[in-house]
Amino acid sequence: MDFQATTPMDPRVLDAMLPYQVNYYGNPHSRTHAYGWESESAMELARKQQVADLIGADPREIIFTSGATESNNMAIKVSLFHPSSHIDFNRVTKSTDRSKFIGTI
Numbered sequence: 001m002d003f004q005a006t007t008p009m010d011p012r013v014l015d016a017m018l019p020y021q022v023n024y025y026g027n028p029h030s031r032t033h034a035y036g037w038e039s040e041s042a043m044e045l046a047r048k049q050q051v052a053d054l055i056g057a058d059p060r061e062i063i064f065t066s067g068a069t070e071s072n073n074m075a076i077k078v079s080l081f082h083p084s085s086h087i088d089f090n091r092v093t094k095s096t097d098r099s100k101f102i103g104t105i
Helices: 011-022 034-055 068-081 098-104
Strands: none
Touching: none
């Protein structure tokens, strides 16, 4: 069994996320109402305390995406605009994955 398409959720993650799936479901980018403010606050807290602090990163370096294809596309686009970045496509993906995002370049 592989977890490429879906992964079982750790019960601790479910406990932490459930309030935002049921009660605080606003778009964190909507800054004109309380639902958005609450979601934005939770996202920024997660970005800093649950991710950045854990790996010793600056919170501004943490970008949440919806999945692998979006992440791959973003990595490729960023590398193209930063000359000091070198991306080895053979290390990033398997040959079967390339068709999903090769159009980015």
